[in-house]
Amino acid sequence: MIILENVTKYYHQTASVQGLSLHVKQGEFFGLLGPNGAGKTTTIRMLTALTMPAGGKIQVCGYPVSRNNTRFKNDIGVVPQHLNLEPELTVVENLRLHAMLYDMTRQETKRRVGELLDFTGLEEKADALVNTLSGGMKRKVLIARALMHNPKVLFLDEPTVGLDVFSRRKVWDLIRSLNVRGITIMLTTHYLEEAENLCSRIGLLKKGKLIMDGTPGELKQLAGHVVVEQFKDERTELRLFPSQQEALKFAEQLQDSCSIRQATLEDVFVKLTGERENA
């Protein structure tokens, strides 16, 4: 469904994405993780024809990605990292404009607007101008809008930033149910528990390169299942071990205080993406 082959993108001579190759199959829930500036947004922007790569091949839904190719665009939905709603239109007008851009029928539009307002709990704000909504409400409208036309592939760039815990869980449930129905999803997030909960596969980006790719379980396998956190010189040092015994053995010979626990995806993430800086 999503194919990137040796894709490169430069901004002012520095590479934001370097030789990125990635295949996401139909029905997969792929999480793109990485620290700030790793190139996640740039990757999603290239996949949605918002920015052009300097080199490489990009295909979505079997079509080459280009700005004037309307065929693949019908099948994708995008929740961008920054809000891009029409601030001076109401919530419903924003959704209707989207429906018109996707050539939806009047009835279909009405039905979807109703469903999505219900889902986001924004019925009361249906006729409020978008610039009078709170940040979280705007983000909900953004998600609702991306779903209006029932896309086959969803790109979600940090979709749950600024949402309260209830809304976040609701959004999780929704996108998980979409994925169960066969929709391919590519998600970026800084919430590791979100990625661990949702994604069937995770790619770790660092400085524009894919440094690791696998299921959450595989990533932990590679980095170690047990963590020893050592508090040393006012810093926390992480060490990952494949088994409890090895972790204990290491902990015994430490002078500083430490703790041992099961590794989370966050530990793996910190370990893998932070390696060079800490070395």
Next chain:
Amino acid sequence: MAGLRAVLWRELLFFRRRWWTITASSMVAPLLYMVAFGWGLGKTVSLGGVAYLDFIVPGVVALSTMNVSFNAVATPLSIARLYDHTFEEYMVAPITVYSFTAAKILAGAARGLYAAAIIICLALLFGARFNVDLRFLLLLSLNCLVFSSLGFLAALKVRSHPDMTRFNNFLITPMIFVCGTFFSVERVPFPMDWVIKLLPLTPASQGLRAAALGWDLPWTAPLLQLAYLAVFVSWGLKTCLEVE
């Protein structure tokens, strides 16, 4: 086609919502020109054998439609691209760049024509005499299209809002005064007269004046406008295909 309809619907929504501000602000500048030059000099001075007020009305129509058509596209579109990011919603949608471009340019030109209608009414109230015939309407429409397509191009080229202000200061505002709007280009010494004659507003101000006062229409006027239109539209399309 869906793209054209959607973008025009959105423009119409904005127009309805801001109808009063749009109408009032398209009246201010033309009113000032007519008060200052029309009342101030109108009855006493004559140029080319006509009262000065009658002489400048076509010029005021030309410059106002330029200003309105240009800014009706350039300002909101540059904001949509640089600040609200709503431009991305259109680029992600399954509409062609052609229908997006066409819709924006047509909507901008329509705003120019709306301003022209207001100015013509004002000019009649001031007692100006002029004919509005088919040639007048043709040149007027072309002028609106030329400058809304220039506005489209500018909005996609600028990197910041101050850039757009500079574009206005160095290109649009000077044209208001030099393109034969308030005086006859024939009086300008060589080679400046040729520079002025090649600027995109001059065919409108000269052509509209010829049509309004029943003079011979310079056939080069619509040709020059068509040439500018072709350049701005194709350059705008090219830019729209790659801009971020």
